[in-house]
Amino acid sequence: MNKQKLTYIDLFSGAGGLSEGFINAGFKPIAHVEIDEHACKTLETRLVYHKLKEENKLGHYHDYLLEKTLRSDFILKHGDKKLSESVLNIGIGGKSNDTIFRKIDELAGDNDIDLIVGGPPCQAYSLVGRARDKKGMKDDPRNFLYKEYAKFLKNYNPKVFVFENVMGLITADKGRYFTNMKAYFKRIGYELDFTIPNAADFGVLQKRKRIILIGWRKNSDFNYPEFTKVKKSWKIQDLLMDLKKLKPGEQNNITKYKKDSSEYLNKFNLRNGVEFVTQHVARPHNNRDLEIYKIAINKWLKDSERLKYPDLPNRLKTHKNEKSFVDRFKVVDPNGYSHTMVAHIAKDGHHYIYPDAKQVRSLSVREAARIQSFSDDFFFEGGRSSAFRQIGNAVPPLMAYEIATKISEKIV
CATH class of the missing domain: 3.90.120.10 (DNA Methylase, subunit A, domain 2)
Structure with a gap:
């Protein structure tokens, strides 16, 4: 398989830190789904950047950064309809999923979806969020967004998925959420494993530990990748x-x-x-x-x-x-x-x-x-x-790039 053609959907995309790593590793985004309007505009701007980079026309992008071009003109002249439509400013869940599925199907055309990546909002799992909420976030509906994520897995049956979140996910509700989540993903046909790497291991100058849960279709020739740590330390x-x-x-x-x-x-x-x-x-x-x-x-x-x-x-x-x-x-x-x-x-x-x-x-x-x-x-x-x-909400692109690179080496 030509790795340049490995495709993915990015759920709960935010500004696109995770996606940036996957694009730089040679993956092709089919769609980004994000509820925040400003983050969606950031995603759209960045997709135009990557388009201009491929065309060797980054001067147009630099003109935009230098405020020589209005954003509306920049997007109109240098983007395209499909690119803009691939950024879905929609909240995931409920009846919205039908709309999202329909739009992704139109964007994908005859292409399969090789991966799904993303991580639901972490406030319900974070230690700080639970400390500030009187009920410890137990009634927060975001606790169960992994089930919405799973609906995309069932609908598109990707070869691999990447689920990123905060360490508090493991301890939320005394570990029951994480246990139930893993069991749910297995029930719908995926083997999985996770590690808790520190972003600093990948060259990010930040102490940032996150759960990286990766799932793959049962009976497929795939196992959890071993990430390469950056040996030299900078300040x-x-x-x-x-x-x-x-x-x-x-x-x-x-x-x-x-x-x-x-x-x-x-x-x-x-x-x-x-x-x-x-x-x-x-x-x-x-x-x-x-x-x-x-x-x-x-x-x-x-x-x-x-x-x-x-x-x-x-x-x-x-x-x-x-x-x-x-x-x-x-x-x-x-x-x-x-x-x-x-x-x-x-x-x-x-x-x-x-x-x-x-x-x-x-x-x-x-x-x-x-x-x-x-x-x-x-x-x-x-x-x-x-x-x-x-x-603050983003996945560091350097960390995402290492994850994407190792996955690309293992997908068959």
Whole structure:
């Protein structure tokens, strides 16, 4: 089989981090299904990028990034109808599935669906989500989205599926959800296995453990792949060193690099091949937060200690609860890996403080994207907050690429 023609559907696609890895590994997307409108626009923009890349016409894409072309004109001139229709802005479940199946059938034509990839929203499984909900998320309907995922498996009978989610899935409801999920997938005709790799093993400069459950048709010549770990370690400073210094609230959407590319950036192709970068924008902060950030930065850089809320001067405290979420102000470690990137970065940035006393602020959109291993030419539609949310929810493309590459070697 020509591996260039291996096809897939991406469910709960988000901004397309998982899909980016599969496309870069030579797979062909038939459809992406995602409920968030801004994420769908991001997916569409990225699909046009890949189309122009194949046509050796990336100059048109760069013009869009440089704001020389309106998005509507860019999509109209350089996309096509089938490409745009392949991004389905629909929630999965209920009667919507009939509409989704019909549209995917039209898009696939005579092509089989070789894989289904994706991971339902993780809030119902996450430890933080359960801690914040009075019922521990037991009544959350998202607990059972794996059954909706399974409907696509039954309908398209792919050779392989990839189901990515947070580690809390294993412990949710004392492990019953995960046990039931595995049994359900087996019941509909799939063998399966899972591992809990750390994104850092694949070159992502982030401590991010996730469940990667892979299923394959019973009686097929397939087994769970063994992933190759990146042996050399780099640091966050290798990832961020070439980006322009920013002040809080600085909104220059297009900036030039301040330094040449690093070994890390070159190895993993995170620079976009041109001399500008987009979305290196920082959110504004009030004076109180900036003072707290400075304390947190100095404490981490000088003593390698995290700031705890009770340690703040009383004048900087805003509530009396000193027992819950005391580590909400966290500096990204410049001499190691970042802590896990999550969607909450869209809210306030307190958990992702830039590690420099001369740049007291939280991470920019581009810095967060790099920590998730998105290349600099990956553009997130919908504004700053939406971009942060999309980035935090994403599967790191470098991690996805390794998964896709190993699967492509095993599919018969």
